[in-house]
Amino acid sequence: MKFYIETYGCQMNVADSELIASILTSAGHQEVNQISEADLILFNTCSVRAHAEERVLGRIQSEMHRKKENLHLQIGVVGCMAQRLGKEINKNNLAVDFIVGVDQYQNLPKIIIDETENTLLTKLDATQLYKDIQPVYHHNYCAYVTIMRGCNNFCSYCIVPYLRGRERSRPWQDIIQDTISAGNNGRKDITLLGQNVNSYLDGEVNFPQLLTKLNELVNIYRLRFITSHPKDLSEELIKVLANSAKICEHIHLPVQSGSDRILKTMNRNYTVQHYKTLVDKLHNSIPKIAITTDIMTGFPGETESDFQKTLTLMETLEFDDAFCYKFSPRTGTAAATFSNQVPESERLVRLQQMIELQRRITLKKNKEQIGHKVEVYVEGYSKKSRKMVFGKTRDFKTAVLPGTEDDFGTLKQIEVRDATASTLICF
Numbered sequence: 163m164k165f166y167i168e169t170y171g172c173q174m175n176v177a178d179s180e181l182i183a184s185i186l187t188s189a190g191h192q193e194v195n196q197i198s199e200a201d202l203i204l205f206n207t208c209s210v211r212a213h214a215e216e217r218v219l220g221r222i223q224s225e226m227h228r229k230k231e232n233l234h235l236q237i238g239v240v241g242c243m244a245q246r247l248g249k250e251i252n253k254n255n256l257a258v259d260f261i262v263g264v265d266q267y268q269n270l271p272k273i274i275i276d277e278t279e280n281t282l283l284t285k286l287d288a289t290q291l292y293k294d295i296q297p298v299y300h301h302n303y304c305a306y307v308t309i310m311r312g313c314n315n316f317c318s319y320c321i322v323p324y325l326r327g328r329e330r331s332r333p334w335q336d337i338i339q340d341t342i343s344a345g346n347n348g349r350k351d352i353t354l355l356g357q358n359v360n361s362y363l364d365g366e367v368n369f370p371q372l373l374t375k376l377n378e379l380v381n382i383y384r385l386r387f388i389t390s391h392p393k394d395l396s397e398e399l400i401k402v403l404a405n406s407a408k409i410c411e412h413i414h415l416p417v418q419s420g421s422d423r424i425l426k427t428m429n430r431n432y433t434v435q436h437y438k439t440l441v442d443k444l445h446n447s448i449p450k451i452a453i454t455t456d457i458m459t460g461f462p463g464e465t466e467s468d469f470q471k472t473l474t475l476m477e478t479l480e481f482d483d484a485f486c487y488k489f490s491p492r493t494g495t496a497a498a499t500f501s502n503q504v505p506e507s508e509r510l511v512r513l514q515q516m517i518e519l520q521r522r523i524t525l526k527k528n529k530e531q532i533g534h535k536v537e538v539y540v541e542g543y544s545k546k547s548r549k550m551v552f553g554k555t556r557d558f559k560t561a562v563l564p565g566t567e568d569d570f571g572t573l574k575q576i577e578v579r580d581a582t583a584s585t586l587i588c589f
Contacts, residue, residue: 163191163236163274166200170218171208173388174355175241177306179206180297182240182267187298189271197225202236202274207243209321211490215243219251226257236274238262245325246494248284264311264326265290286327293336296343303541303571304351305344309337309372313357315391317418318429318496319461319489322357329358334367338375345381348571351539351554354387360394370402377406383573384539384556385409389416393431395440404447411448412482412558415440416456420475421468424461428497434475441479452482452527452557459516460489460509462500469512476519482527482557486516521583528559528581535577536561536586540569555586563588 165186169179182204183193194200205222208214222237229235236259239251245263252261260273263284273281291311299305312327313320337354344352354376356362362369376385385408392415403409415437419425422433444451457476459469476484488509491498536555544550544562551565553574562585563576580587 163201164194164199165191165202165204166194166197167204167206168197168221169206170214171206171210171242173306173353174308174357175206175208176300177297177308177355178241178264178267179204180300180306181292181295181308182206182270183298183300184295185267185270188295191271191274193298197228201232201234202238203228204238204240207239207241209242209246209325209492211487212492213490215247218243222251222258229257236260238270238274240264240267240270242322242325245284245286246321248282252280252282267292268295288327288330291330291332293332296340299344299347299349301349301541303349303539304353305347305349306353306355307337307340307344308332308355309359309387310356310362314361315358315431316429318427319458319492321492321495324494326357329361331362331364334364334372334375337372338379341376341382342379345379350383350571350573352382352385354385356387356389358389358391358394359387360390360396360399368398370396370398373399373402373406373409377402377408379408382408386412386558388414390414392417392437392440397443400443400447403444403451410556410558411450412452412454412556413444414454414456415444417475418456418458419461419464419468420472421464424464424468427463427500428461434471438479450557452559453479454483454485454558455481456485456487457516457520458487458489459512460504460506462489462497462504463502464489464504464512473515473519476516476523480523480527481520482559483524484516484520486513486520488513525581525583528583528586531559531578531586532581533578535575536588538563538574538576538588540565540572540574542570543567550589552585559586560584561586561588 167179207218238260240262244261248261260281265287266283310331312329313323314329538553538561540551540553544552576588578586
């Protein structure tokens with residue numbers, strides 16, 4: 163069959179789509195780039211927020227017309243939303259042929275030739291690591307390498323541990339091989355993935371030791387990782403980051419709130435002061451490091467005072483960038499049952515304030531780079547002009563510079579001439 167994958171959500175879902183593509187290709191199926199060419203459409207879904215689920219449900223409904231045009235077409239839903247809402251999707255979208263959860267992707271080749279209608283396969287497997295499956299890279303120049311699956315943290319607002327199961331780390335030798343393969347395939351920018359990479363542990367090899375091994379590989383140029391949980395960011399890890407030339411000067415360290423009371427109710431297991439201390443240690447050890455974060459507003463019980471503490475923290479630490487979002491109740495999590503929910507209208511007002519503040523901070527941080535040379539890994543054409551190309555700097559900022567298709571996949575040293583809140587301008 164000719165299959166098309168539409169991916170929603172985080173980088174882990176992007177990596178899972180590459181995994182699924184590998185499984186189906188190995189079974190003799192062919193991936194296509196246009197949905198109109200497909201005999202099989204897969205929606206790889208996200209359940210972190212309600213909006214993500216609503217968007218996917220709308221997309222599924224909008225593609226149902228293709229079933230009338232192609233009687234052999236199959237539509238499948240996979241990923242976190244399939245895991246969470248499998249039975250509901252089965253009930254409400256009768257034209258969906260199968261729903262497959264995050265630990266059952268290896269069964270896809272069998273499912274798509276099965277005569278059974280509306281197949282539902284969402285059982286979690288505490289041992290599933292998709293061993294010996296080399297992903298099909300969807301990105302032309304970057305690569306994601308999953309180092310672990312699942313999560314043990316159970317933050318009170320987060321559905322992920324219930325959908326992806328408990329933490330399990332991949333063998334470090336397999337990660338080395340995947341990274342070497344990515345480098346051999348021309349990927350110069352490689353991101354290690356896990357819900358909490360800092361807690362990686364395979365035998366006696368922890369995350370700092372894994373990074374040290376990867377940094378010694380000769381065929382890679384840049385290493386990144388997401389996501390780091392502040393409670394597990396160790397002195398050992400900071401030391402490795404400071405002394406490893408291939409690890410980029412960027413860390414994504416979600417803070418979520420500037421209020422200790424809210425952090426405790428979130429079950430984050432650190433205080434604001436602990437977080438500030440980590441940021442100080444990172445800046446002192448790696449002066450050029452960029453720190454980005456996730457910040458939530460509207461968590462149940464968040465008062466105006468709590469919110470102001472978050473804004474103050476943002477102003478104090480001056481994150482290079484932040485993903486700002488409002489609380490979204492997820493059925494099955496503790497926070498969804500709390501009685502002191504913040505009204506949606508208030509969540510939206512606070513969210514807009516956070517976004518506007520962070521935009522000003524990011525603009526300031528970007529403008530500080532004017533006059534400095536940066537290394538840009540060119541990934542493609544700029545959206546505005548075929549005479550310009552774009553790429554990422556080592557500190558994960560988007561830069562635009564003159565170039566052609568010949569520059570794709572190359573590293574360029576170039577001076578920053580101007581900046582916006584989203585882009586370094588190098589021309």
